[in-house]
Amino acid sequence: MNWLATLNESQLQAVIHPGGPLFVVAGAGTGKTRTLTAKIAYLIMQGVKPGRILAVTFTNKAAREMKERVIDMTGPHAMDVWLYTFHAFGLQILRRHIAELPYGYKASFTVIDEDDGKKIVSDVIKDLGFDSKMFSVKALKSLISLFKSNRMEEFERSDEEKIYKGYQTYLRENQLIDFDDLLIYTLELLTDYKEIRVLYQHRFDHVLVDEFQDTDVIQYKILKILGEVHKNLFVVGDPDQSIYGFRGANYNNSKLFLKDFNAQEVVLDKNYRSTNLILNAANKLIANNFNRPSEKNLQSDLGQGEPIVYNKEQSDYQETFYVVNQINQLIRKGYQYDDIAILYRNNALSRLFEDALIKDGIPYIIYGGISFYQRREIKDALAYIRVANDHSQDFYLKRIVNVPKRSIGLVSVRKLEDTARHLGISMFDAIDFVILRGQAKESLLKFKQIILDLKEAFDEMEDLYQLMPVLMSKTGYMDMLKLEDSESSEDRMDNLKELQSVFTRGDVYYEGTFYEKLNQQLDQIALYSDLDQDVTEDNHVKLATYHQVKGLEFKIVFMVVLEEGIFPNDRALMSTYELEEERRVAYVGITRAKERLYMTYAERRMVYGQTKMGYPSRFLKESRLNTDVPKEHVTYAKESHLLKTGDHVDHQVFGRGVVVSVDQDIATIAFAMPYGIKNLLESHPAIKKVKK
DNA sequence: CGTAGACACTTTTTT
DNA sequence: AGTGTCTACG
Numbered sequence: 001m002n003w004l005a006t007l008n009e010s011q012l013q014a015v016i017h018p019g020g021p022l023f024v025v026a027g028a029g030t031g032k033t034r035t036l037t038a039k040i041a042y043l044i045m046q047g048v049k050p051g052r053i054l055a056v057t058f059t060n061k062a063a064r065e066m067k068e069r070v071i072d073m074t075g076p077h078a079m080d081v082w083l084y085t086f087h088a089f090g091l092q093i094l095r096r097h098i099a100e101l102p103y104g105y106k107a108s109f110t111v112i113d114e115d116d117g118k119k120i121v122s123d124v125i126k127d128l129g130f131d132s133k134m135f136s137v138k139a140l141k142s143l144i145s146l147f148k149s150n151r152m153e154e155f156e157r158s159d160e161e162k163i164y165k166g167y168q169t170y171l172r173e174n175q176l177i178d179f180d181d182l183l184i185y186t187l188e189l190l191t192d193y194k195e196i197r198v199l200y201q202h203r204f205d206h207v208l209v210d211e212f213q214d215t216d217v218i219q220y221k222i223l224k225i226l227g228e229v230h231k232n233l234f235v236v237g238d239p240d241q242s243i244y245g246f247r248g249a250n251y252n253n254s255k256l257f258l259k260d261f262n263a264q265e266v267v268l269d270k271n272y273r274s275t276n277l278i279l280n281a282a283n284k285l286i287a288n289n290f291n292r293p294s295e296k297n298l299q300s301d302l303g304q305g306e307p308i309v310y311n312k313e314q315s316d317y318q319e320t321f322y323v324v325n326q327i328n329q330l331i332r333k334g335y336q337y338d339d340i341a342i343l344y345r346n347n348a349l350s351r352l353f354e355d356a357l358i359k360d361g362i363p364y365i366i367y368g369g370i371s372f373y374q375r376r377e378i379k380d381a382l383a384y385i386r387v388a389n390d391h392s393q394d395f396y397l398k399r400i401v402n403v404p405k406r407s408i409g410l411v412s413v414r415k416l417e418d419t420a421r422h423l424g425i426s427m428f429d430a431i432d433f434v435i436l437r438g439q440a441k442e443s444l445l446k447f448k449q450i451i452l453d454l455k456e457a458f459d460e461m462e463d464l465y466q467l468m469p470v471l472m473s474k475t476g477y478m479d480m481l482k483l484e485d486s487e488s489s490e491d492r493m494d495n496l497k498e499l500q501s502v503f504t505r506g507d508v509y510y511e512g513t514f515y516e517k518l519n520q521q522l523d524q525i526a527l528y529s530d531l532d533q534d535v536t537e538d539n540h541v542k543l544a545t546y547h548q549v550k551g552l553e554f555k556i557v558f559m560v561v562l563e564e565g566i567f568p569n570d571r572a573l574m575s576t577y578e579l580e581e582e583r584r585v586a587y588v589g590i591t592r593a594k595e596r597l598y599m600t601y602a603e604r605r606m607v608y609g610q611t612k613m614g615y616p617s618r619f620l621k622e623s624r625l626n627t628d629v630p631k632e633h634v635t636y637a638k639e640s641h642l643l644k645t646g647d648h649v650d651h652q653v654f655g656r657g658v659v660v661s662v663d664q665d666i667a668t669i670a671f672a673m674p675y676g677i678k679n680l681l682e683s684h685p686a687i688k689k690v691k692k
Numbered sequence: 693c694g695t696a697g698a699c700a701c702t703t704t705t706t707t
Numbered sequence: 708a709g710t711g712t713c714t715a716c717g
Contacts, residue, residue, distance in 0.1 A: 214706070
């Protein structure tokens with residue numbers, strides 16, 4: 001148990017707390033995960049059966065890491081700890097008990113993602129004969145979500161309510177469940193069904209919660225019920241890092257928990273991440289928020305550190321240039337690209353910086369974007385698998401019935417759907433009965449045969465890795481991609497290969513028959529997000545929104561585009577509540593930095609195609625320390641002429657090249673294809689001059 | 693059925 | 708400015 005000795009006093013106090021409700025207020029970088037895992041390990045050491053401990057997190061990644069750490073600390077029997085995301089926990093409950101609910105769900109229901117949900121909303125709008133221009137699918141989906149999870153009393157318009165009902169009916173008729181339902185139905189089972197409630201209230205002796213500040217109303221109610229009997233709720237969170245209010249996180253849950261459970265509080269404010277000038281700025285900034293349930297002042301033993309660098313540029317373009325220049329200097333000082341993150345308020349801002357980094361040949365990765373399982377080809381493949389697995393999955397059948405193209409158009413699909421509805425059978429079964437002209441009918445019958453062939457092939461399989469090759473050839477999907485022969489079709493083939501390796505790994509993880517393994521794998525995929533993968537292997541500068549890096553840390557952080565209207569965002573200026581959330585986002589940003597923090601903005605910027613004036617974000621002033629020396633704008637016109645026309649160079653990323661021209665400190669260099677001509681800073685560390 | 697051009701939108705998004 | 712979605716036409 002020597003890991004107990006590695007804890008500081010407040011961490012230890014939390015870990016050995018004898019039970020009963022406890023709120024651990026864990027500031028940024030104060031060893032939150034360490035405390036939580038130590039607590040689980042401690043409970044196990046104290047003789048609590050691992051299977052009687054439930055710990056909930058928000059991301060799969062957090063759940064997985066925590067489980068690995070607990071196993072490291074206490075041995076393999078820690079496998080039995082129920083360590084899940086909220087949604088995965090809900091899924092566990094629903095797979096066992098959903099048939100009790102009066103909605104006609106079977107244990108084999110399918111979990112749909114956000115995009116599928118939007119597609120259904122959009123189909124319902126069309127089905128009801130409404131003018132699709134009158135509705136925003138995105139807005140409606142979010143209204144439906146608000147209503148379902150009790151965050152909105154009623155719909156303002158009766159047609160909105162009709163769409164909601166249509167959506168809900170569609171889900172139920174097709175055995176589909178969305179992310180909201182995973183939590184809502186779980187709560188419903190725990191609330192309305194006494195035996196189920198009692199079962200789970202007594203199934204766990206301890207319930208632990210990570211990132212408590214991000215829980216919403218439904219999640220809180222679930223926790224409240226689970227903890228009602230034994231009261232052993234160990235809750236870790238930082239109200240100052242609550243930045244998902246827009247998504248339903250209820251800032252008041254912290255106060256509610258303290259009150260409802262009369263919980264004790266332990267504050268962790270010893271920081272192990274950042275130097276103190278950085279922490280002071282964070283402390284100063286967040287002190288501007290009035291609504292703070294537990295105040296704390298972060299301090300570390302890491303010394304004063306480097307002063308924060310504030311920088312103003314004349315234009316958005318110059319701001320990117322400044323950042324690129326600083327990055328190059330940092331690399332010369334011995335930092336790795338991997339140590340550096342460029343953080344911004346919204347995804348659209350990534351583009352400018354991306355362009356500048358490309359121009360300079362700096363390797364980078366952008367967080368976010370389309371996640372792997374949202375890619376078209378992946379969703380297509382999964383849809384095929386689902387339909388072959390269960391022919392009555394109309395929603396997924398619609399997706400792939402004409403992919404690859406089989407001349408089954410919208411009209412034919414609509415007719416098939418109507419026929420199915422009329423006869424009260426699935427679309428798949430309706431293929432035999434639908435009345436269509438020769439070509440369409442023939443294509444449908446061919447499609448039906450493909451699905452039947454697939455099913456037959458599946459029945460013969462023992463392992464998941466056998467699945468993809470058969471799928472790709474029988475459906476004609478691979479032929480389609482090969483025929484297309486474009487850059488994007490190559491990407492798509494790569495992604496499908498990646499899916500193949502997902503299944504191959506599934507063979508190791510899961511046990512049982514082919515179908516048992518397949519269903520577990522599909523469940524895992526349904527709750528997967530891209531944040532779950534590790535992206536630390538390569539040496540890259542990271543570009544991300546503040547939201548995307550919550551929980552991460554970097555030696556160097558650039559907080560860019562710190563301009564009023566962008567950060568804080570225009571839409572947040574109207575309400576104190578939202579403004580305080582914006583400030584918490586900035587707080588999260590500052591506290592990501594370990595050694596050096598840069599805060600930059602520009603006076604002129606292109607916004608939606610128009611040049612706008614930029615004013616410094618109030619967060620600059622609010623976080624700025626009196627001791628800071630104001631740093632004036634500096635220009636970077638250097639003329640060192642390290643390279644001249646005709647020189648041969650070797651670049652870390654682009655390989656061999658020849659200098660075409662040199663203008664000031666920018667060299668134009670021709671590299672071999674596929675890289676071509678690049679404009680690079682001649683002093684860039686990735687470039688080496690070589691003798692030909 | 694497929695696609696060119698009009699037009700509409702643009703905060704953050706752990707599941 | 709850039710991108711995704713809808714509509715009208717061949």
